[in-house]
Amino acid sequence: MKPAPFVHHEPRSVEEAVATLAEVGHDGKVLAGGQSLIPVLNMRLASPNHLVDINRLPGCDRVEVGDDHVRVGALVRHAQLLADARAASALPLLGQALACVAHPAIRNRGTTVGSIAHADAAGEMPSVAVLTGAVIEAASVRGTREIAATDFFEGPLETTLEADEVVVAVRFGRFPTGTRTAFLEAARRHGDYAMAGVAVALGVTDGVVSDARASFVSVTPVPDILDLTEAVRGREPGTVDWSTVADAVAAHVDPEADIHASADYRRALVIELTQRAFAAAAQEGVA
Structure with a gap:
């Protein structure tokens, strides 16, 4: 399949x-890695008349x-x-999640910010963005604004980003020392x-649990945080x-059934994954 005709901006x-986006408005889409956008265009699930290709923007890499x-x-x-040693040391959850993203060929081209946008x-990275308290930096002709990840996601494939805005960066928050x-x-x-996934953060202070939070993949309409601290503090x-x-x-997630799994199976699966993830974090001692 091939996409509908469009004008390619570089x-x-x-x-x-942002000037181009301001001009074309809702008739434009931003192209970075293209690993999500191009299949959508090829299947004609979206047919924008303008693609704004940001791959030549300086300083965004x-x-x-x-x-x-x-x-x-x-x-x-x-x-x-994934290969950045400083990022891995500062925020191990990034590497833990990125290793699960698709295949090497996709990871070589796809962008982390694009997957969030x-x-x-x-997707794995929206759940990481929410759990880390990430901030999305969006630019337009009006200037730059910052959007908390918890305020960014409105629904499946829907965000609070305006049609004339482009995400130039995401700041993932680092966890306090002792977080696993x-x-x-x-x-x-x-x-x-x-079918289901989970990111967990387990705070440990003076040898005991101080907080426990989780964010999910594929089982909630938008990524959000479940605070489990009271059960284990x-x-x-x-x-x-x-x-x-x-x-x-079980009460927090709201999975949907599809050809791959029933809603009940996804719910049971994410419960098991969450228990295993917290157990693994408890043993790792990753700061």
Whole structure:
């Protein structure tokens, strides 16, 4: 299949890119890695008349590690971020989740920021963005604004981004020292979209659990956070019976049935994954 005809724009600066978006409005789409957008165009699920290709924007291919964040530019490929030792040390959850993203060929081209802007509830990186308290940096002719990840996702493939805005970077928040993380998902084949997945963060202070939070993949309409702290606070991580979180997870998620799995199966699957992820985080001691 082939996409419908479109005009291809190649801006050479953020200013030029947002000016083009301001001109074409809802009739335009932003192209970065294209691993999500191009299949949608080929199947004609979307037929924009303008593609604004941002691959030549300077400075958008950088990973920056700060005291409280890891900033990822809009053109940083999944593989680049996965291989970044400083980012992995500062925020291990990034690498834990990126290793589950599709296949190497997809990771070599697809962008981490693009997967967040695409807002697919079956994607790994939106759940990581929410759990880390990420901030989305969006630019337009009006200037730059910052959007909290918890306010960014409105629905499946829907965000609060305006038609004339482009995401130039995402700042993932670093966890406090002592936080342990894990990411698990289950798919029919490795690299397929997950039937269910979970990212967890387990805070440990003075040898006992201080907080426990989770964000999910494929089982909620938008990525959000489930706070499980009250069920486990004050316990030594290795002694927690993680089956105690099952009821809370079951009540929180809202999976849909499809040709791959029933809603009940997805719910049971994500409960098991959540228990395993927290158990793994409790043993890892990843800071």
